[in-house]
Amino acid sequence: NDLEKKVKERTKQLELANQSLSEKNALLKSIDESRRELFSNISHDLKTPITICIGYLEAIKDKMIPEEKIDIYLNKIYRHLNSLQHLSRGLLELSTIESKKNSYNFQLTNPTEYFRNLLSHYDGNKANRLHTMVEDSLSPIMADPEYLKRAIYNLIDNAIKYSSNDDLPVEIKVFEENDHLFFEIKDYGIGIPETEIPFIFERFYRVDKSRNSTIPGNGLGLAIVKEIVEEHRGKIKVKSELNKGSVFTISLPTEKMKKLESKKN
Numbered sequence: 001n002d003l004e005k006k007v008k009e010r011t012k013q014l015e016l017a018n019q020s021l022s023e024k025n026a027l028l029k030s031i032d033e034s035r036r037e038l039f040s041n042i043s044h045d046l047k048t049p050i051t052i053c054i055g056y057l058e059a060i061k062d063k064m065i066p067e068e069k070i071d072i073y074l075n076k077i078y079r080h081l082n083s084l085q086h087l088s089r090g091l092l093e094l095s096t097i098e099s100k101k102n103s104y105n106f107q108l109t110n111p112t113e114y115f116r117n118l119l120s121h122y123d124g125n126k127a128n129r130l131h132t133m134v135e136d137s138l139s140p141i142m143a144d145p146e147y148l149k150r151a152i153y154n155l156i157d158n159a160i161k162y163s164s165n166d167d168l169p170v171e172i173k174v175f176e177e178n179d180h181l182f183f184e185i186k187d188y189g190i191g192i193p194e195t196e197i198p199f200i201f202e203r204f205y206r207v208d209k210s211r212n213s214t215i216p217g218n219g220l221g222l223a224i225v226k227e228i229v230e231e232h233r234g235k236i237k238v239k240s241e242l243n244k245g246s247v248f249t250i251s252l253p254t255e256k257m258k259k260l261e262s263k264k265n
């Protein structure tokens with residue numbers, strides 16, 4: 001009977017080991033697939049503007065474009081080169097962030113001071129549309145000031161970019177609830193269709209290329225935000241309604257929260 005028990009136990013162990021091996025294989029396969037997809041996206045995003053620029057430049061060189069229209073084509077070339085520059089910056093940023101995963105410089109941070117300072121120094125396009133409310137006396141958090149700033153500024157850039165009509169306000173609130181710090185940013189812009197929400201944090205994902213064709217971007221901004229928030233042991237959530245607007249919320253555990261957690265363990 002003892003032997004039977006042992007055999008059963010061993011069989012169970014082997015089954016579990018096999019299961020985790022096949023889970024690991026499935027994970028490796030999916031990583032490999034997303035890497036391949038990523039490569040093909042990057043290649044496409046690089047190739048298209050380069051091909052267009054070369055085409056225009058050759059046409060100018062071969063004098064196929066009338067003198068009075070050259071400026072129009074130079075402007076087009078400039079715009080494509082600008083988007084390439086944007087893309088290469090995004091890629092560099094994402095790869096730096098990934099390679100520095102373990103070298104974040106976390107510091108005990110007073111969120112009231114930090115966010116007031118950060119928000120008053122935002123100098124992107126149309127900063128005057130920001131309406132901000134940062135609560136007094138927020139509990140401290142552990143944060144890397146530079147990385148967190150990148151994440152917050154990316155969210156602000158998006159809120160402004162995707163609600164560009166009519167100069168609508170962008171509302172920001174920083175507050176504390178249940179031992180978590182919340183950064184909430186609300187816009188009254190074009191919104192995101194519900195079916196697209198699960199994908200917007202993926203690299204290079206842009207909702208419906210046609211609606212975005214006049215709005216510059218490379219689909220890396222939110223991937224960068226998510227990476228940074230997760231390194232801070234935080235979460236990011238989105239609520240959105242098409243043509244009404246979106247609310248992005250980052251929550252970060254406060255130091256109070258961490259003390260509670262370590263007491264429990």
Ligand code: ADP
Nearest residue numbers: 158159162191200206207217218219220221222
């Ligand atoms: P990018 O803005 O460069 O396209 P992001 O990764 O920042 O890339 O965003 C991914 C997609 O999510 C965008 O293409 C856009 O369609 C959608 N999106 C992000 N933020 C907002 C927002 N505040 N309102 C509406 N759509 C948004």
